[in-house]
Amino acid sequence: MNTGFNEELNDEKIPVHWPVKRLLISSACAEVFRSPSVLEGRVKHLILLLTSGLRFEGPTTADLCRANKEAIARGETEAEYMTLHKGTPEERKIELTIVPKLVFNWLRNKYTTQDASSYPAIPIPDQIGTETLEVLENDAIDTFTRMTLALPHIVENLKTLNLRSSSGLDFHFTSKEMFQEALPQLTGLRTFVFTVGEVFNEDDYLPLLFQHFPPNLSTLRFRGPVSLSKSKHWNKWVGSFADPKYLPNLRRLSFVLDLDYEKESTGRKKVIRAQKERLSEAKAACKQLFDNVKKRGIAMEPFCDEWAEKYKAFEQVDERCEQ
Structure with missing residues (x-):
């Protein structure tokens, strides 16, 4: 593939x-x-x-991004931005979603949290x-x-x-x-x-x-x-x-x-x-x-x-x- x-x-x-x-x-x-x-x-x-x-x-990338947007809307985290054409009349900001950062945070939370119920175990197949x-x-x-x-x-x-x-x-x-x-x-x-x-x-x-x-x-x-x-x-x-x-x-x-x-x-x-x-x-x-x-x-x-x-x-x- x-x-x-x-x-x-x-x-x-x-x-x-x-x-x-x-x-x-x-x-x-x-x-x-x-x-x-x-x-x-x-x-x-x-x-x-x-x-x-x-x-x-863990979640798909789409689910991670969606959860991040919801957390921003609730004020639990801050959005990240990049400035384009800085110092020119066309200057503007675009919102960034940094997927590796979201993945790292998810992994860190799973393997350092005391609440294992939030991360159900992956079932082990018989064979x-x-x-x-x-x-x-x-x-x-x-x-x-x-x-x-x-x-x-x-x-x-x-x-x-x-x-x-x-x-x-x-x-x-x-x-x-x-x-x-x-x-x-x-x-x-x-x-x-x-x-x-x-x-x-x-x-x-x-x-x-x-x-x-x-x-x-x-x-x-x-x-x-x-x-x-x-x-x-x-x-x-x-x-x-x-x-x-x-x-x-x-x-x-x-x-x-x-x-x-x-x-x-x-x-x-x-x-x-x-x-x-x-x-x-x-x-x-x-x-x-x-x-x-x-x-x-x-x-x-x-x-x-x-x-x-x-x-x-x-x-x-x-x-x-x-x-």
Whole structure:
């Protein structure tokens, strides 16, 4: 389902009797899911491609906006305005409705209120079919965390998880600490594909995130930034992967550090081709990790990004990494 120019999610119209096995939703923004295929975990394989601000609980965007207008009319909150053509005869104000702010307030109220009756629990279905979840770019980590909050019973059922977040557009509604807490709870997860760039605002967060990976993985495919190899914590990665107690069920590993960024990029971070020296340093660091992994009998495999092969907007793994 490609939502097109208007980026409107219309999943509610998916017929309930359709035996959907694989559902791809592309480009939808700022709306709440309504389809039982998603909310009841009926679809086996769910893919969210370049979506943003999607939610798994709460009012629709139209309902949030309507409630906000009613609150303004009652004097419970103030309207927000933008001035156009300031300082000219055409100067005028237009009223703004900032949907992300309304969503954030709703989530904050739900998860901090003492009155649980205002937010009825989402019913848990007898059977959950969702086993594979892929969330690709934009606010991928944030979307996954929102889904974990709203539908923990579905997320806990996952066998395969693919998260791709390289552009720094995460954490508008949830915190990186919530993501860190969610990962080790995925005890049933067997395959974790994680492409992550310099998307965290703390230098030590990504270098220590390996400590929180799902514990029972048999397959891990990790792609990160070249800067990770320069972290003061890099030796902890090398040492942990050498320890048989770390991810004890791991049998297959893909690991590459090739993502690099423009130094002055703001907002959406732009991935660039890493300079030869920086990439060489990252490759040398990875070799340390590979040598330890092989001693554990874990099979090393190239990192292949099938979505980068389909979409030019996604950067394929630097071919120099295999040289």
